[in-house]
Amino acid sequence: MDAYYSRTQSTRSLNITHAATMPAHREHCVRCHKDFSVNYPSACVVPHVFDSRCDPLRLYSGEFQWMSECCGGYGTVTEEEPGSGAFRMMELTACYRGPHTTYKDVVRLQYNGVSILRCKHNGSGKCMRNYLTQRNRPVFDKEVVYCDGDEQDRHHDG
Numbered sequence: 001m002d003a004y005y006s007r008t009q010s011t012r013s014l015n016i017t018h019a020a021t022m023p024a025h026r027e028h029c030v031r032c033h034k035d036f037s038v039n040y041p042s043a044c045v046v047p048h049v050f051d052s053r054c055d056p057l058r059l060y061s062g063e064f065q066w067m068s069e070c071c072g073g074y075g076t077v078t079e080e081e082p083g084s085g086a087f088r089m090m091e092l093t094a095c096y097r098g099p100h101t102t103y104k105d106v107v108r109l110q111y112n113g114v115s116i117l118r119c120k121h122n123g124s125g126k127c128m129r130n131y132l133t134q135r136n137r138p139v140f141d142k143e144v145v146y147c148d149g150d151e152q153d154r155h156h157d158g
Helices: 002-021
Strands: 044-046 064-068 072-079 096-098
Touching: none
Parallel strands: none
Antiparallel strands: 044 096, 064 072
């Protein structure tokens, strides 16, 4: 019995060590453009994108409010003075938060030409889009890699 136990233990240890050193299979999310090996319910986060060419709305308080280009009034930030870079990000949610996906059909209706963009591939087949991260300051359009054809996905409400 001891010989059997020692053989199975060494095999188990070998498998665990081998699995830990193997490189994880990485996939590409067609929504946020992050390469990932682990997926969970809130792994994919796409921040709102703000248009740096538009003038913010002046509030009665004297502060300035920026509305996101992707979601309008559903994603706003407040700046103390225009150009100061001092933003209040109160309750700024993400444009999208959920699991990553590799299926274009799942994301097809979410493409908006602003923050959720179709993959654009270079000559070697790699997606050229940059992964935008949600952080403590707003993401402006000049940080996004836009390509020809993105404007076709823009939603024009009204």
